[in-house]
Amino acid sequence: MATAPLRIGFLGFGVVGTGTYRMLVDNRESISRKVGAPLDVAKIGIRDPQKPREAPDALFTTDLEGIVDDPDIDMIIEVMGGVEPAGSLIERALRNGKHVVTANKELIAKRGGPLIRLAAANSLDLHFEAAVGGGIPLIQPLKHQLAGNDVLKLMGIVNGTTNYILTRMTEQRMSLEDALGEAQRLGYAEADPTADVDGHDAQCKLAILSGIAFGRETPVDCVYREGIRGLTADDIHFAGILGYRIKLLGIAEAIGPAVLARVHPTLLPKKHPLANVHDVYNAVQIRGDFVGDVIFSGRGAGSDPTGSAIVGDLIDVARNIRLGGAGNVIAPETGGQFLTIDSLVSRYYLRMRVDDKPRVLGQIASRLGEFDVSLTDMEMRVLDAAAGTGEIVFLTHECRESDFRQATEALDDTCGVREIATWLRVETREA
Amino acid sequence: MATAPLRIGFLGFGVVGTGTYRMLVDNRESISRKVGAPLDVAKIGIRDPQKPREAPDALFTTDLEGIVDDPDIDMIIEVMGGVEPAGSLIERALRNGKHVVTANKELIAKRGGPLIRLAAANSLDLHFEAAVGGGIPLIQPLKHQLAGNDVLKLMGIVNGTTNYILTRMTEQRMSLEDALGEAQRLGYAEADPTADVDGHDAQCKLAILSGIAFGRETPVDCVYREGIRGLTADDIHFAGILGYRIKLLGIAEAIGPAVLARVHPTLLPKKHPLANVHDVYNAVQIRGDFVGDVIFSGRGAGSDPTGSAIVGDLIDVARNIRLGGAGNVIAPETGGQFLTIDSLVSRYYLRMRVDDKPRVLGQIASRLGEFDVSLTDMEMRVLDAAAGTGEIVFLTHECRESDFRQATEALDDTCGVREIATWLRVETREA
Numbered sequence: 001m002a003t004a005p006l007r008i009g010f011l012g013f014g015v016v017g018t019g020t021y022r023m024l025v026d027n028r029e030s031i032s033r034k035v036g037a038p039l040d041v042a043k044i045g046i047r048d049p050q051k052p053r054e055a056p057d058a059l060f061t062t063d064l065e066g067i068v069d070d071p072d073i074d075m076i077i078e079v080m081g082g083v084e085p086a087g088s089l090i091e092r093a094l095r096n097g098k099h100v101v102t103a104n105k106e107l108i109a110k111r112g113g114p115l116i117r118l119a120a121a122n123s124l125d126l127h128f129e130a131a132v133g134g135g136i137p138l139i140q141p142l143k144h145q146l147a148g149n150d151v152l153k154l155m156g157i158v159n160g161t162t163n164y165i166l167t168r169m170t171e172q173r174m175s176l177e178d179a180l181g182e183a184q185r186l187g188y189a190e191a192d193p194t195a196d197v198d199g200h201d202a203q204c205k206l207a208i209l210s211g212i213a214f215g216r217e218t219p220v221d222c223v224y225r226e227g228i229r230g231l232t233a234d235d236i237h238f239a240g241i242l243g244y245r246i247k248l249l250g251i252a253e254a255i256g257p258a259v260l261a262r263v264h265p266t267l268l269p270k271k272h273p274l275a276n277v278h279d280v281y282n283a284v285q286i287r288g289d290f291v292g293d294v295i296f297s298g299r300g301a302g303s304d305p306t307g308s309a310i311v312g313d314l315i316d317v318a319r320n321i322r323l324g325g326a327g328n329v330i331a332p333e334t335g336g337q338f339l340t341i342d343s344l345v346s347r348y349y350l351r352m353r354v355d356d357k358p359r360v361l362g363q364i365a366s367r368l369g370e371f372d373v374s375l376t377d378m379e380m381r382v383l384d385a386a387a388g389t390g391e392i393v394f395l396t397h398e399c400r401e402s403d404f405r406q407a408t409e410a411l412d413d414t415c416g417v418r419e420i421a422t423w424l425r426v427e428t429r430e431a
Numbered sequence: 432m433a434t435a436p437l438r439i440g441f442l443g444f445g446v447v448g449t450g451t452y453r454m455l456v457d458n459r460e461s462i463s464r465k466v467g468a469p470l471d472v473a474k475i476g477i478r479d480p481q482k483p484r485e486a487p488d489a490l491f492t493t494d495l496e497g498i499v500d501d502p503d504i505d506m507i508i509e510v511m512g513g514v515e516p517a518g519s520l521i522e523r524a525l526r527n528g529k530h531v532v533t534a535n536k537e538l539i540a541k542r543g544g545p546l547i548r549l550a551a552a553n554s555l556d557l558h559f560e561a562a563v564g565g566g567i568p569l570i571q572p573l574k575h576q577l578a579g580n581d582v583l584k585l586m587g588i589v590n591g592t593t594n595y596i597l598t599r600m601t602e603q604r605m606s607l608e609d610a611l612g613e614a615q616r617l618g619y620a621e622a623d624p625t626a627d628v629d630g631h632d633a634q635c636k637l638a639i640l641s642g643i644a645f646g647r648e649t650p651v652d653c654v655y656r657e658g659i660r661g662l663t664a665d666d667i668h669f670a671g672i673l674g675y676r677i678k679l680l681g682i683a684e685a686i687g688p689a690v691l692a693r694v695h696p697t698l699l700p701k702k703h704p705l706a707n708v709h710d711v712y713n714a715v716q717i718r719g720d721f722v723g724d725v726i727f728s729g730r731g732a733g734s735d736p737t738g739s740a741i742v743g744d745l746i747d748v749a750r751n752i753r754l755g756g757a758g759n760v761i762a763p764e765t766g767g768q769f770l771t772i773d774s775l776v777s778r779y780y781l782r783m784r785v786d787d788k789p790r791v792l793g794q795i796a797s798r799l800g801e802f803d804v805s806l807t808d809m810e811m812r813v814l815d816a817a818a819g820t821g822e823i824v825f826l827t828h829e830c831r832e833s834d835f836r837q838a839t840e841a842l843d844d845t846c847g848v849r850e851i852a853t854w855l856r857v858e859t860r861e862a
C-alpha cells in the first residue's frame with residue numbers, strides 16, 4: 001500500500017527537534033508501514049544557520065514563514081518553544097490547512113484554546129502529547145481511553161529537573177544549591193533554572209492536563225504555584241522521620257462544579273506510588289469515577305522520549321490524512337470556575353523555632369486550636385541548649401488553608417514561637 | 432451540536448456489561464458532550480432471561496442474531512466472553528457494517544487477526560482496550576502514542592487474581608491454597624480457578640499485547656505458559672531473603688527478527704516498580720528504543736474499570752462515526768517468527784533438598800558448571816539434623832534455559848542432591 005510520501009516541516013531544531021528527526025530516520029521503515037506512506041522531512045526552519053546540526057544542510061532554512069506557507073508541506077512540527085513567534089506560525093500553518101504537532105507546553109497552556117478551536121474549525125489535527133510528560137502517553141489516553149470517566153482528581157510529578165533535585169536532596173542529604181548545581185552540570189537544569197525551580201514549567205503542564213481532564217480550559221494564572229526554592233535538607237529530613245517524602249506535585253481536582261489546581265512541594269507517604277518516582281522520571285496519577293486510579297510513568301523529558309511523543313502524534317496525523325478523521329478534536333470549554341488555594345482543605349506540615357520550655361507545646365496547640373487547626377504527629381530537637389531554643393515539627397489534621405494561614409500568623413512570641421521556618425501541604429491517601 | 436443518538440447493542444450483560452451500562456447511564460451527559468451525540472442503548476442480548484438485571488426489562492432480548500442484524504444499531508459491545516458464539520456474532524456484525532467494541536481477550540487472542548482484517552476491509556472499527564489490563568490504557572497507547580518506537584521488550588502483571596494470591600502469600604505467609612480460597616470468597620477468583628492460576632488468562636493477554644507491540648500476530652500457543660500452582664510459601668520466603676519478590680509476569684521481547692513471549696512466575700528485585708504492584712492491581716512496562724521505559728498501572732479487572740475501557744473505545748468509535756476516520760486500524764502482520772523458551776537467556780532461582788555434608792556445595796557447583804551454569808547468591812537451612820538433610824537455594828548467573836534444564840536434570844544423588852523442589856526465572860534489571 002505504498003503511497004506518496006507525506007511531507008513534514010520542522011519549526012525549530014534544538015534537542016527535541018533533533019531527537020524527533022533521528023527517530024523519523026532510524027525507524028523510517030516501521031513508521032512508514034504503520035502510516036501506509038513514508039514520512040519525509042521536507043524543510044527544517046531554524047534561526048541560527050551557523051550551528052552544527054544532525055541533518056543534511058539542504059533541509060535547513062531560516063525562512064520559517066516559507067515553511068508554513070509551503071503548499072507541498074502537509075504537517076508542521078513545532079519545537080521552537082516560547083509563545084511567540086511559535087504561536088503566530090502555528091496559527092498561520094492552520095489557516096494554510098496544515099496539521100500541527102507541537103511540544104510547546106507554554107504556548108498550549110497560554111494560547112491552546114484558540115488554536116485548538118481554529119484547528120477543529122478547519123478539520124485539522126493539532127496534537128501536543130509531547131507538551132506534558134515527555135514520552136509518557138497522558139494527553140491522548142485522557143482524551144480517549146479514559147474519556148468515559150468524570151475525572152475526580154489528577155496528581156503528578158511533571159517536572160523532571162525538580163524531581164532530580166529533590167531525589168538528590170533526599171538520598172544524599174544535599175542542599176538545594178548543591179543539587180541544583182549538579183543538575184545543571186548534568187544538563188538536567190538550565191543555566192537560569194527559574195522555570196523549573198519556581199514551578200512555572202509544572203504550572204503550564206498542569207494547566208494543560210486540567211483543561212483536558214475536566215474539559216474546562218484552565219488559565220495558567222488560575223493554577224496556584226509554589227516552587228521548591230524554600231525547601232531545606234532539614235525539611236526533607238523531618239518529613240522522612242515522619243514517614244513522608246517531599247515531591248513537587250501538580251494537583252487538580254473537581255470540587256463541586258469547580259476545579260482547584262495547584263503546584264507546590266508536597267509531603268507524600270513513602271508508600272505512595274508517586275513517592276517512589278525518582279530522578280528525572282515523571283508520573284501522573286489520574287482518578288476517574290469508574291476507572292479508579294491509573295498511573296502513567298516514564299522519562300518526562302529528553303530528546304528521545306519527547307521525540308517519541310511527537311512521532312506518535314505525527315503517525316496519528318498521517319494516518320488521519322490518509323484514511324480520514326483529522327480534526328477529531330475535543331476542545332475544552334471556556335468559562336470554567338476555579339477555586340483559589342484559600343479554599344483548599346488539606347493536612348499541613350509546620351516547622352518552627354521555639355523556646356525549649358515546658359509549656360510551649362500546649363501554648364502552640366491552644367493557639368492553633370483557636371483557628372480550628374489541630375495537631376497530629378510531632379517531632380522536635382534541641383537547637384541550642386544554652387539559649388533554650390528548639391526546633392519543632394508538626395503535622396496537622398485536615399483544615400482549611402485560609403484557617404491554617406491565619407493560625408500560623410498568630411503563632412508568635414506570646415506562645416513561645418520564635419520563627420516559622422517552613423510549612424508545606426501533605427497528601428495523605430496512600431494510593 | 433446535538434445530533435441523532437448513536438445506537439448500541441450489547442451482546443452479554445454480566446459483570447462487565449453491567450459496569451459498562453452503568454457508566455453510559457451515569458455519565459451520559461459528559462459522554463454525549465464528548466461525542467457530539469447521545470449514546471443510546473438500544474438492545475441487550477442475553478442467554479438467560481430469568482436473571483435479575485440492572486437495566487429496564489424492555490431492553491433485553493435472547494435473540495442475539497437479531498441484534499447484530501438490526502439495521503438501526505450502529506455499534507456492538509461484546510461482553511459475553513469465550514470464542515463462540517461471540518466470534519461468529521462479531522463477524523456477522525462486521526459484515527453487517529457495525530462497529531464493534533469487545534472485552535473478549537480469549538477471542539481476540541485466538542481469532543483477533545481475521546476479525547481485525549475484516550473490520551479494516553469494511554472501514555469499521557474493532558476496538559478491544561478492555562481485553563488487557565481492565566481500565567488501564569495499554570493497547571491504544573501502544574498503537575498510537577508509542578507507535579514511533581520499535582518496542583524492545585514488554586513485561587507486565589496482567590492477571591489480578593494471581594497477583595492478589597501472590598501478595599497474600601508474601602505479606603501473610605499464606606499457602607497458595609489458603610490465598611486462593613480467600614480470593615474465591617472475595618470474588619477475585621472463579622470457582623474453577625484454572626484460567627487464572629495456570630496462566631491461561633495471562634497467556635491470552637500477552638499474545639494480544641505482543642501482537643500489537645511487535646506488529647506480528649502472536650499465536651497463543653507461541654506464548655510459553657507456566658502458572659503459579661507449583662509455588663510455595665517457602666519459595667516466596669527464600670526469594671525475599673535474597674532481595675526479590677515473586678510475580679506472575681508476562682514478558683515478550685524482540686530477539687533479532689524474532690519474538691520470545693512467555694508467562695511464568697518470576698523473581699523481581701524488590702526495588703523494581705512491578706515488584707511493588709500489589710493485590711489485584713495490574714501494571715505493564717513497555718521499553719521502546721526511543722521512549723525508554725514507560726509503565727502503566729491501575730485496576731486490571733472489575734466491572735467499573737473494565738466498563739471504563741469499553742466506554743472509552745465506544746466514544747472513539749462514536750466520534751469516528753460522526754466525524755469520519757473509522758477503520759483506521761493497523762492489523763498485525765502474520766508469519767512472525769517466535770522463539771521457544773529453550774532459547775531464553777536468564778538468571779535462575781533453584782531450591783533443592785540436599786545432603787547436609789561438607790563437600791555437597793562444591794559438588795553441585797561443579798556439576799552445574801559442566802553445563803555452563805554458574806552460581807551467585809546462596810541461602811541454606813538445615814531441614815533435619817538427624818537425617819543430615821538441608822535445603823539450599825541458589826541464584827545463577829545468566830545462562831541458556833536449555834543448558835539450565837540439562838544441568839538440573841544432572842543434579843542427583845551422586846552430587847548430594849536428593850530432590851529439586853523448585854526452579855524459577857529471575858529478572859535482574861531494576862528498571
